[in-house]
Amino acid sequence: MILRILHGLLFLSLSAVALAEDRVFDVHVHIWEGDRSVKEYLGQVASAGRQVTGFGGIHMAVLGKLEHTRAKNDDLIALARRYPQLMPIASVHPYDGEAAFAELARLDGLGVKAIKLHPHTQKFDAADERVLAICRRAGELGLVVLMDNANVLPGDNQKLFNLALAAPKTHFVFTHMGALEFRFWNILPLARTAKGLLENNIHFDISATSVLAADSPLEEEFVWTMRNVGIDNLVLGSDFPQLSLEQAVDALERLPLTEEERRKIRWQNASRIFSLEDAAGSSKATAR
Incomplete structure (x- = not known):
């Protein structure tokens, strides 16, 4: 009887470890069509035999369309109430001036x-002072800033590096890690040796x-770069609907x-950066 109990406890312990190891957070899911996009994404994940513990649902604001921006942000937040796996990644446009700052404050309150x-x-332009102002304010509010880093614009890596400095x-997540210009980010181990230059952001x-x-x-150089920037600074993303979670995990x-x-x-890294294990779901990221 005692052996059976011990075996049962061991099974539960191993199951808990397995579940912890199987947890997946997909930070990069575009929600272009609201509920339809969420259902399509979750259906795609299920059809591949995968499970997703959580995912970041992304909206991107359009310059000058202030009411639309607010409505889309609200839609994401409402979807997160219906789908607990969804973490809303809202948006503003840096060139929308005071309206963008007001929307940041509203999002913070939500x-x-x-x-x-x-x-x-x-x-x-990522080097524009208005972008820096928005990013600084986001950091003051505890909002993590995801910024595209696919190097489809000239000077992408350099501008984002200087923005983070x-x-x-402000904690930044640069998406795609520079794409096929990922080599640039091997500058980080050297930058960290300069006293006072760079925070872990x-x-x-x-x-x-x-x-x-x-x-x-x-492959070999990519993995070398991953380790140089720091494995603790990397998170998984699919870029749905262009690519799938199955492709990303594979x-x-x-x-x-x-x-x-x-x-x-x-x-684990996403859990830390976005405070995902906060049961209330309301604390800001502490990253760190």
């Missing part, structure tokens, strides 16, 4: 943890780029990483 900015799609209290999602790099001639599994490194990227 418990939003992150915003998304996209220089190419939203048509702004100028807004040291630069993080990356590896969406899309990891799919390209896995089993490619770039690529991560094929990269020559340790299981501990994969576990951090799948869940």
Whole structure:
């Protein structure tokens, strides 16, 4: 009888460990069509035999369309109430002036943890002082800033690096980790040796780029870069609907990483950066 109890406890313990290791957070899910997009995403995940512990649902604001921006942000927040797995990643446009700052404050009051900015799609210059002002304010409010980093605009890496230097209290997640110009980010280990230059506020999602790099001639250098920027600074992303969570997880599994490194990227880092284990769902990210 005692052995049976011990075996049962061991099984429960191992099951808990397995569940913890299987947790996945997908930080990069575009919710273009509201509820329809969420259902399509979750259906795609289920049809692939996967489970997703949580995902970041992204909206991107359009310049000058203030009422539309607010309505779309509200839609995301409402969807998060219907789908507990969804973490709303709202948006403002940095060129919308005081209206953008007002919307940040409103989002903060509603418990939003992150915003998304996209220089190419939203048509702004990441080196513009208005962008810096918005990012600084987001950091003061405890909002994480996701910023596109696919290098489809000239100077993308350099501008984002300087933005992070100028807004040291803001935690950034640069999406795609520079895409095929990821080599630039090997500057970080050197930058960290300069006293007082850099805070630990630069993080990356590896969406899309990891799919390209896995089993490619770039794989070894990509993994080297991942370790140079710091495994603790990396999170998983799919970039749905362009790519799927299945592709993202499969690529991560094929990269020559340790299981501990994969576990951090799948869940643990996002949990820390976005305070995902806050049961109330209302505290801001502490990252750190």
